[in-house]
Amino acid sequence: MKIKKVIENLGLKEINESTSTGQLWITPVGSHTQDIISPVDGEKVASVVFATESEYNHVIKKAEEAATMWRDIPAPNRGNFVRKLGNKLRIKKRELGYLVSYETGKSLQEGMGEVQEMIDICDFAVGLSRQLYGLTIQSERPNHRMMEQWHPLGVVGVISAFNFPVAVWCWNAAIAAVCGDVVIWKPSEKAPLSAIACQHIISEVLIENELPEGIFNLLIGDYTLGEKMALDTRIPLISATGSTRMGKRVGQLVGARLGRSLLELGGNNAVIVSNKGDLQNALRAVVFGSVGTCGQRCTSTRRVIIHSEVYDKFKSMLVNAYKQVVIGSPLDEKNHMGPLIDKQAVQSYLDAITELENQGGRVIYGGNVLEGEEYKSGCYVEPTLAEAPNHLAIVQAETFAPILYLMKYDRIEEAVAMQNDVKQGLSSAIFSDSVLETEYFLSNEGSDCGIANINIGTSGAEIGGAFGGEKETGGGRESGSDAWKNYMRRQTNTVNYGVTMPLAQGIKFDI
Numbered sequence: 001m002k003i004k005k006v007i008e009n010l011g012l013k014e015i016n017e018s019t020s021t022g023q024l025w026i027t028p029v030g031s032h033t034q035d036i037i038s039p040v041d042g043e044k045v046a047s048v049v050f051a052t053e054s055e056y057n058h059v060i061k062k063a064e065e066a067a068t069m070w071r072d073i074p075a076p077n078r079g080n081f082v083r084k085l086g087n088k089l090r091i092k093k094r095e096l097g098y099l100v101s102y103e104t105g106k107s108l109q110e111g112m113g114e115v116q117e118m119i120d121i122c123d124f125a126v127g128l129s130r131q132l133y134g135l136t137i138q139s140e141r142p143n144h145r146m147m148e149q150w151h152p153l154g155v156v157g158v159i160s161a162f163n164f165p166v167a168v169w170c171w172n173a174a175i176a177a178v179c180g181d182v183v184i185w186k187p188s189e190k191a192p193l194s195a196i197a198c199q200h201i202i203s204e205v206l207i208e209n210e211l212p213e214g215i216f217n218l219l220i221g222d223y224t225l226g227e228k229m230a231l232d233t234r235i236p237l238i239s240a241t242g243s244t245r246m247g248k249r250v251g252q253l254v255g256a257r258l259g260r261s262l263l264e265l266g267g268n269n270a271v272i273v274s275n276k277g278d279l280q281n282a283l284r285a286v287v288f289g290s291v292g293t294c295g296q297r298c299t300s301t302r303r304v305i306i307h308s309e310v311y312d313k314f315k316s317m318l319v320n321a322y323k324q325v326v327i328g329s330p331l332d333e334k335n336h337m338g339p340l341i342d343k344q345a346v347q348s349y350l351d352a353i354t355e356l357e358n359q360g361g362r363v364i365y366g367g368n369v370l371e372g373e374e375y376k377s378g379c380y381v382e383p384t385l386a387e388a389p390n391h392l393a394i395v396q397a398e399t400f401a402p403i404l405y406l407m408k409y410d411r412i413e414e415a416v417a418m419q420n421d422v423k424q425g426l427s428s429a430i431f432s433d434s435v436l437e438t439e440y441f442l443s444n445e446g447s448d449c450g451i452a453n454i455n456i457g458t459s460g461a462e463i464g465g466a467f468g469g470e471k472e473t474g475g476g477r478e479s480g481s482d483a484w485k486n487y488m489r490r491q492t493n494t495v496n497y498g499v500t501m502p503l504a505q506g507i508k509f510d511i
Contacts, residue, residue: 066214079129086122143498263474
């Protein structure tokens with residue numbers, strides 16, 4: 001499959017769009033363009049035009065108009081639209097997955113898997129559209145009924161990151177849509193082509209179903225566009241995925257106007273490998289968790305905390321496994337690991353290794369940038385293993401690269417304390433066949449992360465569970481479970497169907 005053919009099949013014959021209100025692409029009036037360079041081969045794929053102030057305001061206006069219409073469509077009918085979107089994604093899965101892989105450098109399997117996540121969340125949202133349930137509450141007053149119901153927020157802003165350029169948007173958009181919200185999407189400026197392709201797919205579904213523009217909207221721009229959205233009182237909710245630094249800024253701006261923010265930020269995820277666990281299964285999970293997407297997932301495994309009795313054995317297993325990792329074009333399915341997103345990410349990788357050594361850590365495998373014709377983009381690096389204590393500043397930080405830190409423990413309480421002793425709290429895992437250890441890991445004294453797994457790794461969450469974490473991971477929850485409540489406003493209702501007017505708490509007020 002050739003990228004030019006893929007782009008053509010996805011409707012991107014001329015990739016100069018920056019702004020869309022669903023059915024309609026707005027002719028760019030700005031002059032600020034950005035070249036999109038693939039980390040796979042260093043080739044320019046396209047140029048995109050950043051949205052201007054006038055285009056931004058046009059999108060907001062269309063979104064507000066669409067919100068008043070979309071909220072009045074019955075939720076199951078909104079769900080039917082999302083079902084049709086999922087079906088369209090099934091048809092476009094291979095092309096879109098290929099584009100995701102070529103634009104971001106993640107493996108073709110992971111690119112396909114990301115589109116499958118979009119399909120899965122559409123299916124989930126369709127079922128949800130017939131629920132969106134409230135509660136009936138017992139009133140203390142006679143002849144009174146209390147209940148709660150949920151209403152759409154209106155316009156939802158979604159800021160997504162490069163590492164999952166389409167799936168995380170769909171987690172938000174599919175659920176927000178069945179909740180009665182319209183969506184304005186700002187993708188990462190490092191991976192806008194996949195977003196533009198998605199918008200073309202959405203446009204097809206909108207036109208086929210005779211729905212107006214403004215329900216799903218796209219704006220291309222840099223961080224200043226994200227800040228503009230965060231400051232905009234016309235957008236009640238901003239859902240932002242990315243670094244902790246970015247999330248703090250978004251949270252600050254949205255909070256200053258008393259808006260809502262849903263933040264899914266960085267991780268510093270650890271796997272505890274017990275002397276009572278299956279080392280072979282632990283090995284598979286740790287290697288995939290650390291080298292998958294070239295270590296650029298928020299759920300990537302950054303630390304492995306190994307019981308001292310099996311430390312040397314498991315370290316040897318890891319070194320041997322890392323030697324077998326095949327690095328190359330992610331479009332070739334025989335390769336395990338592709339490139340980092342760009343040369344800036346490569347520099348961050350090198351800087352982290354330098355800091356590690358300066359702070360007293362030790363690289364035991366890898367640590368180099370790869371050279372040669374196959375790696376001509378300059379974005380390919382070796383997966384790296386290092387021994388380092390948990391307290392080092394570089395270990396405490398999240399480096400978006402395939403660097404795995406090894407450390408020892410003797411007691412399960414010590415291991416959990418080490419795992420928790422970072423500022424982030426996204427994903428965690430333990431490999432152990434001991435019920436005492438695994439139940440401790442899941443107890444109040446155990447993992448402080450939003451995700452805690454037993455005998456599976458930190459990476460690869462399913463859409464049915466709420467996704468997100470605690471501490472500097474932001475506290476937000478996306479995807480499954482009752483995460484839909486983030487996209488709606490709760491309303492408590494009390495109905496008096498009697499002929500008297502009793503007050504709560506037994507208060508008397510007679511006139």
